[in-house]
Amino acid sequence: MKAFKNTLAVLAVASSLAAVSSAHAATATANLTVTATVGSSCSINSGALNFGNYDPIILNASTGVDLLGSGTLSVQCTLLGTAVVTLGQGAHSAAGSTDAAPLRRMLNTSSTNYLNYSLFQDVTRLIVWGNTAGTGLPYVGTGLSTPVIVYGTVPKGQNVPSGTYNDTVVATITF
Numbered sequence: 001m002k003a004f005k006n007t008l009a010v011l012a013v014a015s016s017l018a019a020v021s022s023a024h025a026a027t028a029t030a031n032l033t034v035t036a037t038v039g040s041s042c043s044i045n046s047g048a049l050n051f052g053n054y055d056p057i058i059l060n061a062s063t064g065v066d067l068l069g070s071g072t073l074s075v076q077c078t079l080l081g082t083a084v085v086t087l088g089q090g091a092h093s094a095a096g097s098t099d100a101a102p103l104r105r106m107l108n109t110s111s112t113n114y115l116n117y118s119l120f121q122d123v124t125r126l127i128v129w130g131n132t133a134g135t136g137l138p139y140v141g142t143g144l145s146t147p148v149i150v151y152g153t154v155p156k157g158q159n160v161p162s163g164t165y166n167d168t169v170v171a172t173i174t175f
Helices: 002-024
Strands: 043-044 067-077 083-085 104-108 113-121 137-140 146-154 171-174
Touching: 002 146, 043 171, 067 137, 146 171
Parallel strands: none
Antiparallel strands: 043 067, 067 146, 083 137, 083 171, 104 113, 113 146
16 A cells, blocks of 8 residues: 555655646747848840841842841849830930930941941831930840840942941940
């Protein structure tokens, strides 16, 4: 019987310790606020637009056709981020050229002669690509790098000497 009483005493002490332990094992909760900010971001990489050969005597004479070409820019913006892609007037713009209505020219690398050209946002070559928000290309980001095509025209009927003509146009993305 004494062993039984000892066992009961041990159980009573253990029980009281358990009651004390559970009284001290209370819990409380709080919310941890987690935040992040995704900023609007864009990048632009330029390509080249090579018109090829301009023939002022036969193919591109005044009774011929305009010389057409296209080039590609690479644009990447944050998903659903909005931006506007603009193209500058070029390094050799003609007198009277403005950002809204650019008069672009390529310079002959061995003389002071120019070859006029225009840049457009559309394949039909109706929307001139300028350097203002109203004449730039609206763009909505996909989060991925996207090709943006620049369409160009060298008008027929320009009486120019042979040589290599070039220009540099600054492409800008505003977001």
